Amino acid sequence: MRWNVTPNYLLRFTLSRLLVLMIGLGLALPAAAQRFSNPLSAVKPALQRKLIKEEYAEALPELNRLLQTDSLNPNYLYLRAECRMFFKEHEAALLDYNKAERFAPNDGLLLASRGAAYMQLRRFPEALTDLNQAATTHPRQPLVFLCRGVCRLYTNDLPGALLDLNKAVEFGPNEDEVWTYRCIVQMVAGRYTEAKFSSAEQIRRHPKDPYGYANRALLQLIANNTTQAKQDAEQALKLKPADEQLQLISAFVAEKSGKQAQAQQRYDELAAKATSKGWLYLERGDLHMQTGNIAGATADWQRAADLGNTEAAERISAGFQAPLAK
Template sequence: MIVSTAERRTAMRGFALTAALLSGLALAACQTTPVGQLANIDKAQGSSENISSLSSVINSNPRDPEAYNVRGSAYGRSGQYQAALKDFNTAIQLKPDFYQAYSNRALIYRFLGDQQTALADYNRAVQINPSYDAAYIGRGNLYRKAGQTQLAFNDYQKAIQLDTTDARAYNNRGLIYQQQGQHKFAIEDFSTAISLAPDASEPYNGRGLSYLATGDEQNAFSDFNMAIKLDKKNAEAWANQALVYERRGDKQRAAKSYREAIHLNPNYQPAKDGLARVS
């Protein structure tokens, strides 16, 4: 849902999270792993069998840039980043205006920690095709990770204005609204993300935090439970569920959920702090 400029101007400003306990959890919810065009490639497509099949296609037609782009995506999904780069480079050499390959290659550079080269590739992708939503979302993720929140917001906004059906644009813009304390808009964005990707855990976890910040504990609890149901390895959702139990005075269930969060992510400080409080 796109909100008007007037609505944004009248939005909540500087809304502090309702409890100090929430601050660490809300920040943690803003940390997501790099995702981009490769996220749309099914994990099975990164299998050795699929890569072998794609290699046969390339051997039959070594001048096909599309084949290199698809195999590069498969290599990326399997974690073979150098092989992925090689294929994206070949795809771009064969088709210099191949904006999808630029965007895909940018994501690989992000995984490898080369943020400047990734930014140059995203810039090139949107220069070639100003309507390519995936590149705006990928670049927005890069900006957000670098702490350039306004630039990230602008890119998510652009993707949404292009009528993207990619839930990440709404989810990640929602995270920015949440960070700014604009929880009404955050909830709207998370809800849209859920409608576009109902099997994704992250929007439920994000929306739950904003519900909790606005005092809607029951809806928050329902969202954290759904996030866990969709992804039992979501440490943040377990910790957030534990926080609700803690607020309700149920220290036993809170401790159990905090322990599960720590089991999944031993370095997750909000869970460790929470367990110390209820133990």
């Protein structure tokens, strides 16, 4: 399972998830933010609906027009940054967050969102600084702890990552992503019994979410239950057949189940579609790490790094060690 937090998978600090959740929890914004209140309330209902439905292609031009007449409005800047995050325009989003932050210094909502942008840009120290402050401001916000936990995973702070993911589950048990990523961190840490509980609980709570089955497939591989692993991988792919992460897991399970030709065909198909150098080796290295094979992980990460993949080089420099099964 890919560790990276992407707009298409896990932690999209988008309006439909973070902002609406914060409003629902009644988290007040600082009084010092004189012009920055609930960003959604600053725009007309028609635009609100587009943002909540994640219709960002239509919302972005409208926000650009609003900013032409009110270029320093922090609400508009924040909303445009969220749209830009969805389109992976992370540098541009960061510029908007920084401008908005001038009018709402130390605001938890802004800091959490900017922390997510820093993560996408691989600027982990700055991400942690923002997320630490956001966690102080909003100590029961599950998505803040989720994001910080994944950030700590990247930097090989597994104890800190586990603490954060446990808090994310405690404060947001109905969020499917918190179970997915707690399971991933538990697997990387070698806490397989705990990971089994997380995957089982995710499947129980979210039976139509493919990632619970995907994580369970990897756990079945660890236990040498290849038949069950194949069934879980197939179920995950059935729920979301176009997902390249799930296609990769299916190929990985096939390889570990002795279906070398089938696995290689799927790997070749994925490599042909990859848009970044070394993507396949980076992703497969992560799967090796989750299933306790540090040698396989390091070898694949090195192949990706040799192809110019900077994420893989970061994995190697983080110094992950073989987990101790617990």
